[in-house]
Amino acid sequence: MQTTNGKYVEGNEIMTQTIARLLERLGEMFPGSGYQSRLDAYLSTKSITDTAQLETYIRQYQYSQKDNYL
Numbered sequence: 280m281q282t283t284n285g286k287y288v289e290g291n292e293i294m295t296q297t298i299a300r301l302l303e304r305l306g307e308m309f310p311g312s313g314y315q316s317r318l319d320a321y322l323s324t325k326s327i328t329d330t331a332q333l334e335t336y337i338r339q340y341q342y343s344q345k346d347n348y349l
Contacts, residue, residue: 317344 306316321340327333 306313318337318340322333322336325332325336327336
């Protein structure tokens with residue numbers, strides 16, 4: 280599959296996979312220190328069955344954390 284500029288989409292997929300692995304490794308090096316880690320820990324305590332629930336829990340988490348950033 281090609282994009283309009285002739286570059287292969289596979290190259291973009293490889294870059295995306297590389298970045299994902301890098302972010303995963305950084306997460307291992309600095310566990311629990313970032314927003315995503317805390318959000319993931321919060322979401323793991325929920326029984327999420329669909330996207331609407333996921334979005335609701337994310338909003339609830341963000342609302343509960345708003346005072347931590349002020």
